[in-house]
Amino acid sequence: MTEKTEGGDVRLSGISKTYGSFTAVHPLELTVPQGSFFALLGASGCGKTTTLRMIAGLEDPTTGTVFLGDKDVTGLPPHKRPVNTVFQSYALFPHLDVYENVAFGLRRRGVTSVKKQVGEMLDLVELGDFANRKPHQLSGGQQQRVAVARALINHPQVLLLDEPLGALDLKLRRQMQLELKRIQTEVGITFVHVTHDQEEAMTMADRVAVMNGGRVEQLGAPADLYENPQTTFVANFLGTSNLIEAEVVENSGGDVVVTAADAKLRLPAERCATQPRTGGKLLVGVRPEKISLAHADDAGTIAEGRNRFTGKIADSSFIGVSTQYVIDSPVCPELEVYVQNIERDSRLVPGAEVVLHWNPEHTFGLDAAQDIDAGVETVEETP
Amino acid sequence: MRWIRHHLVVLAGLITLAYLILPNIVVMVFSFNKPAGRFNYSWQEFSTDAWKDPCGVADVCGSLVLSLQIALWATIGATVLGSMIAFALVRYRFRARGAINSLIFLPMAMPEVVMAASLLTLFLNLGAELGFWTILIAHTMFCLSFVVVAVKARVLSMDPRLEEAARDLYAGPVQTFVRVTLPIAAPGIAAGAMLAFALSFDDFIITNFNSGNTVTFPMFVWGSAQRGTPVQINVIGTAMFVIAVLIVLFAQFISNRRKKTALPK
Numbered sequence: 001m002t003e004k005t006e007g008g009d010v011r012l013s014g015i016s017k018t019y020g021s022f023t024a025v026h027p028l029e030l031t032v033p034q035g036s037f038f039a040l041l042g043a044s045g046c047g048k049t050t051t052l053r054m055i056a057g058l059e060d061p062t063t064g065t066v067f068l069g070d071k072d073v074t075g076l077p078p079h080k081r082p083v084n085t086v087f088q089s090y091a092l093f094p095h096l097d098v099y100e101n102v103a104f105g106l107r108r109r110g111v112t113s114v115k116k117q118v119g120e121m122l123d124l125v126e127l128g129d130f131a132n133r134k135p136h137q138l139s140g141g142q143q144q145r146v147a148v149a150r151a152l153i154n155h156p157q158v159l160l161l162d163e164p165l166g167a168l169d170l171k172l173r174r175q176m177q178l179e180l181k182r183i184q185t186e187v188g189i190t191f192v193h194v195t196h197d198q199e200e201a202m203t204m205a206d207r208v209a210v211m212n213g214g215r216v217e218q219l220g221a222p223a224d225l226y227e228n229p230q231t232t233f234v235a236n237f238l239g240t241s242n243l244i245e246a247e248v249v250e251n252s253g254g255d256v257v258v259t260a261a262d263a264k265l266r267l268p269a270e271r272c273a274t275q276p277r278t279g280g281k282l283l284v285g286v287r288p289e290k291i292s293l294a295h296a297d298d299a300g301t302i303a304e305g306r307n308r309f310t311g312k313i314a315d316s317s318f319i320g321v322s323t324q325y326v327i328d329s330p331v332c333p334e335l336e337v338y339v340q341n342i343e344r345d346s347r348l349v350p351g352a353e354v355v356l357h358w359n360p361e362h363t364f365g366l367d368a369a370q371d372i373d374a375g376v377e378t379v380e381e382t383p
Numbered sequence: 384m385r386w387i388r389h390h391l392v393v394l395a396g397l398i399t400l401a402y403l404i405l406p407n408i409v410v411m412v413f414s415f416n417k418p419a420g421r422f423n424y425s426w427q428e429f430s431t432d433a434w435k436d437p438c439g440v441a442d443v444c445g446s447l448v449l450s451l452q453i454a455l456w457a458t459i460g461a462t463v464l465g466s467m468i469a470f471a472l473v474r475y476r477f478r479a480r481g482a483i484n485s486l487i488f489l490p491m492a493m494p495e496v497v498m499a500a501s502l503l504t505l506f507l508n509l510g511a512e513l514g515f516w517t518i519l520i521a522h523t524m525f526c527l528s529f530v531v532v533a534v535k536a537r538v539l540s541m542d543p544r545l546e547e548a549a550r551d552l553y554a555g556p557v558q559t560f561v562r563v564t565l566p567i568a569a570p571g572i573a574a575g576a577m578l579a580f581a582l583s584f585d586d587f588i589i590t591n592f593n594s595g596n597t598v599t600f601p602m603f604v605w606g607s608a609q610r611g612t613p614v615q616i617n618v619i620g621t622a623m624f625v626i627a628v629l630i631v632l633f634a635q636f637i638s639n640r641r642k643k644t645a646l647p648k
Contacts, residue, residue, distance in 0.1 A: 058547050078550040079559075085551045091544040095566045104562075105552035150552065 008069025009034050010055060010158055010190065015064030017050050024050045026214045027063060032192055037184050039193045039205035047214040048194045052160050055192065057081045068157055084151035085160040089167055090143050092135035098146050099131040105154040121153045124183065141172045152187060161193040165200065177203050198238045210234050230273040232366055235285050237375035244284045244332040245368065248276045256365065258282055261330040263309035265363065272365035281368035288336040290362040293325065295345060296353035308357040311335065313350050327356065407624050414617035421611025433614035440613040442603060447619060450600035454584040457522035462576040465530025473538040490528045499592035506593060513595025521593050522583040529582060530575035537571025
């Protein structure tokens with residue numbers, strides 16, 4: 001199972017899909033490197049599943065070309081593409097037992113002795129004892145593993161996963177995330193994973209393409225997307241961001257200086273997604289866990305050179321490892337701050353006056369012409 | 384009092400069952416009768432004469448074989464056509480789909496006599512010779528809608544992703560249909576076929592209008608009931624009933640065994 005399959009990258013060139021007057025996917029350029037775990041992340045209706053189905057051949061692109069390695073497969077029907085899919089809700093054949101479900105692809109390609117391969121594959125997904133069961137006699141997690149085995153046994157060039165963990169409960173989903181990652185490392189096949197769960201995408205994938213409204217908003221490694229969002233949608237959809245509307249007062253040398261209400265904030269010029277103009281607007285972003293809180297009485301102890309302003313605790317919730325505060329400030333209403341529970345300051349209760357401060361390096365700048373709340377609500381979508 | 388309250392449902396069930404089965408039992412019992420005159424209406428004495436010689440009355444077995452033949456061909460025709468219509472109605476969007484969807488119900492809703500008479504008019508105008516073929520055409524026609532309804536229900540509940548999964552797993556269009564679509568739709572198709580067979584076999588009104596000189600089994604029973612009912616009719620009726628019950632029991636047995644073997648090894 002350790003041999004690498006021949007193949008190459010998946011390349012989508014100018015691919016788009018329209019249904020009547022509705023454009024599901026705008027012309028799209030996307031390259032999935034061979035052997036990578038690639039995630040297409042977005043809210044429902046963003047075009048990620050349509051993109052996946054175009055790679056599988058289940059949907060004909062309106063324009064553009066699908067390449068597997070150097071081969072143009074755009075015109076090939078699904079059964080002639082070296083690509084297999086793990087479907088949402090698995091689509092296991094109800095009239096066949098687990099063994100025959102897994103053997104299905106091999107048999108269709110005329111392989112007569114399937115016993116050894118099916119056995120190995122069932123062992124890989126730890127279902128060796130369930131070969132004779134029908135799909136409806138398995139739990140959700142077991143069905144999911146059968147679906148993975150049924151696809152992987154064909155050694156596809158690319159494995160497509162369409163929300164494969166959506167139907168599982170939270171604990172099982174965590175377990176299957178690690179399991180899928182382990183299998184991917186073991187077989188070395190390119191995985192393209194469609195999900196609306198940003199945590200799932202970040203945990204599993206090497207590279208993530210965030211999609212919104214039929215377009216790729218940003219593409220990169222999970223940490224890169226998280227630390228350097230280029231749009232408000234990415235900033236809000238991946239984790240939580242505090243976005244502060246500010247005015248640029250100085251843009252010289254390495255740092256940009258902005259003002260919001262009475263606060264003066266700094267951020268490195270290279271962390272701005274847009275070219276800041278003096279006198280222009282800029283959205284200044286900072287992640288909740290980068291901010292530190294000090295009680296107003298201790299304001300003098302804060303080191304020089306940090307971004308800081310004052311606020312008042314509106315709400316706090318104790319999570320165990322951390323405490324999440326909501327802070328109201330003239331600079332920005334409802335700022336979120338996550339503080340690790342190392343030494344809990346008993347004065348930090350709702351109503352307390354506090355100073356928020358953080359390293360200017362941890363600040364990013366976004367184009368102010370966008371919707372500041374883009375991507376906020378969509379995170380709440382239930383799986 | 385308490386006992387009655389607790390067993391009311393069972394009691395009601397048993398009474399209903401008796402109501403359904405009693406006529407069959409009467410038929411069965413009287414197949415062992417030795418009637419005094421031409422009519423088999425009052426119990427005389429126990430005899431197995433009729434069972435030993437089920438074809439003892441002129442034409443009874445000929446009409447039975449004819450009815451079975453017509454039922455078989457009508458079932459095959461109606462099942463093949465009906466299944467195709469059902470798939471087309473569920474899977475494809477085309478013009479007049481809605482109209483066809485409701486027209487399919489028409490043969491079920493229309494009084495049989497009306498349909499029989501209009502079919503006869505049609506056949507006479509076409510100059511068709513009444514007999515085996517006109518009966519077969521008529522039966523296939525009215526069985527069709529029942530098959531469509533049975534298969535459509537099954538196809539509607541089928542996840543279209545199963546077929547996509549088959550195509551994704553290297554099955555071409557034909558393989559997908561044979562390996563996935565057909566086996567999953569099979570219970571609906573089988574139900575439709577059984578319904579069609581039963582409906583065709585015991586149809587009287589439409590057959591009577593369109594048969595010409597041909598005599599099917601229900602027509603034979605009707606005809607002989609006017610002159611005297613031979614015990615052989617009860618014998619054949621009983622045999623059909625027993626065969627039907629055996630088929631149901633057998634199907635039950637198979638599905639039970641399948642369930643058991645599928646459980647943990």
